[in-house]
Amino acid sequence: MAVLRTLHHTIAQDWQRMLLSGLLFAVLFQVLMLLALMIRFQALPNYVVAYDWIGNVIHIVKSTPSWRDIPPIINQEWLLEVGKINYEYGTGISEWSLNVVPVRMMVLFVLGLLVALCTSLQRRDTCTAGPATTLRAATGIGTILVAMTNATMSWVVCCAAPSWVVGLAMLGLGVATSLALETMGPALNIAGFGLLSCTVVFLAWRKTRAAKSQMGAPSHA
Amino acid sequence: MKNCFNLKSAFLAATLIPIGAIAQAEKISIAVGHQSMCTDTYTAGIVIKELGLLEKHLPTEGAYADAEYDISWADYSSGGPITNQMLANKLNFGVMGDYPLIVNGAKFQETDSLRTLYVAGTGYNLKGSGNAIVVPVESDIYSIDQLNGKEVSTPVGSAAWGMLLKAMQDNGIPTSDYVLKNQSPAVGAANIAAGKIDAHSDFCPWSEIMEFRGTGRKIYDGAETGVPYLHGVVVRQDFAEEYPEVVQAFIKAVYEAGEWIREDPMRAVSEMEGWTGVEKEVLYLYFSKGGHLTLEPSIKTEWIDALKFNHGVLVKEKAIPPLDFEAWITEDYLKAAYADMGVDYAADKAKMVDPAVANEGLPMEIWHARDGISSYATMPEFLTAVAEMQGTGAKLNSTYVYDVETGLKLFGKTAFWVKTGDGYATFLRKGEAEAYAAENAGALVTFDEAVADFISET
Structure with missing residues (x-):
């Protein structure tokens, strides 16, 4: 309960910063992915398509009989597509694109919130350098795992479906390895969030313990 | 599950009925x-x-x-x-x-x-033609076994990728013996044109686009896998x-x-x-x-x-x-x-159409830019016509012949030609053309050399 109170107190104190961090994280990650695509392919995007995300979600809910089937389908719905079409062949082929997927942006927003919460809990932390580095590393690894598995870049070589392994393939990871890793996406995502959540709980616990020991210490001894 | 459905129905009723009510006649999208x-x-x-x-x-x-x-x-x-x-x-x-x-x-x-x-x-191709492996036109690779240790690209997950895997397996080349790269048709075609990749496997009609543009040459046709x-x-x-x-x-x-x-x-x-x-x-x-x-x-x-x-x-x-x-x-x-x-x-x-059987005896064709397609029952007639048309400076869009082995239709300019006495035969692959030439005391010639035999002096 004391840990929850610490968390509540930290969130109440820092909620504006955390909210801003979440939003910035979600938006900046899209910018980062677009920049990565432009640098990797040495080309500027030449097309943008906006999609009626809300309308499409309503349509999916309306036409999918099972509730269980709905989330994974909505999970693939795009809001915006920015990319490059190669017009040298036929009527043109989209070679690469960034797909802005609202569901993934929400995940990234939550990720940003968690990272901001971690940094809030670590601020004014008086622990020694060793554990602090470990905690920062845990936060970093958790962030990378979640961010990596929520990348939404398409590359026509991957049969033009946005997949998180496209980022790895773009970085030069072998085809077989990328494909083998693809199915591990949800597990890695959960592992990342798990790591971040554990870090948050641990930080809150340590902060609670530090506060208690400070309260218990005799003053002017 | 049923409860879920009822809940969902209620949700839909609240949000979607107003939209549905607008529709009057049945609209089928x-x-x-x-x-x-x-x-x-x-x-x-x-x-x-x-x-x-x-x-x-x-x-x-x-x-x-x-x-x-x-x-x-x-x-x-x-x-x-x-x-x-x-x-x-x-x-x-x-x-x-x-x-x-x-x-x-x-x-x-x-x-x-x-x-x-x-x-x-x-539609179909009984033997699997449509997918193919292409190399840069100047490459010294002529058969699939030469891809050992080379870089081969393909759009992973496509039919061409499946064909490539099978073709390599059939020819005893394990995945560890070549570097498989994931490339889109357009990127693969551009890399073939620039000679940046040893080979590219793709689906219809990319291989033929590369051949027609003179940038690529087929070394393996999907027909060889025998899988439709x-x-x-x-x-x-x-x-x-x-x-x-x-x-x-x-x-x-x-x-x-x-x-x-x-x-x-x-x-x-x-x-x-x-x-x-x-x-x-x-x-x-x-x-x-x-x-x-x-x-x-x-x-x-x-x-x-x-x-x-x-x-x-x-x-x-x-x-x-x-x-x-x-x-x-x-x-x-x-x-x-x-x-x-x-x-x-x-x-x-x-009904099952096997090109090797169905295309036997089909005439060769010339696509004249102005006059359209004309057909020729024999090689001498075909080559004479090409020589005459070229002699007038006419633009020929393309010429078509057939692979002796598989019956596949080929561009005249990309086929391997074998001259045996007065006869000519055309092949998709160099290896088979060479074998045919050896068996029939013939020699490999280029399309231009075959045409040159029919250029009249007058």
Whole structure:
């Protein structure tokens, strides 16, 4: 309960910063992915398509009989597509694109919130350098795992479906390895969030313990 | 589950009934996902769209008397996104190649409540031609065994990828002995042109585009795998059950599109070039008499076997879900559509076109830029005509000959020519041409050298 109170107190104190961090994280990650695509392919995007995300979600809910089937389908719905079409062949082929997927942006927003919460809990932390580095590393690894598995870049070589392994393939990871890793996406995502959540709980616990020991210490001894 | 449904119904009632109430007459939305850069899908895609064949066959009587159709077409560069859009119910029909078709069926069967049905084919090549491995035109690689230790690219997950894996396995080249790169058709074609990759494996018509543009040369044709290469039509089961006559109309349109192409292939490819941007000379290789593609929508037992084989490859390489072929494939709509058209379905289904047999004795062809296509029964006649036309400075769009081994139609300029006395034979691969030359005391010559033999001095 004391840990929850610490968390509540930290969130109440820092909620504006955390909210801003979440939003910035979600938006900046899209910018980062677009920049990565432009640098990797040495080309500027030449097309943008906006999609009626809300309308499409309503349509999916309306036409999918099972509730269980709905989330994974909505999970693939795009809001915006920015990319490059190669017009040298036929009527043109989209070679690469960034797909802005609202569901993934929400995940990234939550990720940003968690990272901001971690940094809030670590601020004014008086622990020694060793554990602090470990905690920062845990936060970093958790962030990378979640961010990596929520990348939404398409590359026509991957049969033009946005997949998180496209980022790895773009970085030069072998085809077989990328494909083998693809199915591990949800597990890695959960592992990342798990790591971040554990870090948050641990930080809150340590902060609670530090506060208690400070309260218990005799003053002017 | 039922409670979930009730909850969902209540949610939908609250949010969607006002939208539904606006509609007065029954409006049937038909959305089709097709691929204008994949030749084998044309009879269920671009041809139907541009000729308005679906509109022509849609039912307008009985339960459909008041129906108002809203037809939309979406063009994709591969089958994967079509499946995603079908899952989201933004597309009812999808047209794609064998591997993406399997992924489509398996992905739908993985859900609780959604299914697709494989209702018709579009066309096929019995031996698997359509996919091919291409090398840069100046490359010294002439056979697949020379790819040992080389970099080979392919669009992973496509039919060409499946063909490449099988071709390498068949030739005893394990994946560890070559570097497999993931490249799109356009990127692969550009890299072949620039000589940046040792070989590229791709689906129809990319290999022929590279050959026609003079940048690439085929070293391996999908026909060598012996696994049929086919494309087909999938439809959402809920749509098919609600509007079976619309599905039948679609199949009738596919059939008529095939008839339209067969009626006048030159007109068809000229029109299709305008619709798709793919060179008509390349399309002629597919759609002309003796071309790579047999346009026919029936579902044959051999197709099901081929699809099962392909599913095995996908399970092994991409860990795709299982697929119940019995539940997925249905001939009911095909049979009903054929019966309506008065065409014998069983006869079509029993027919099997093997290019090696069907193309034997077919005439060589010259596509004159102004005068169109002319045919020649013998090689001397053909080469004489080429020499004469070139002598007048006429522009020849293309010339077509046949591979002695497989019966595949080839561009005259990219075939390997063997001269044996006064006779000439043409081959897809250099190795077979050399063997033929050795057996028949002949010699390998270029197309230009063969033509030069017929240039008259006067």
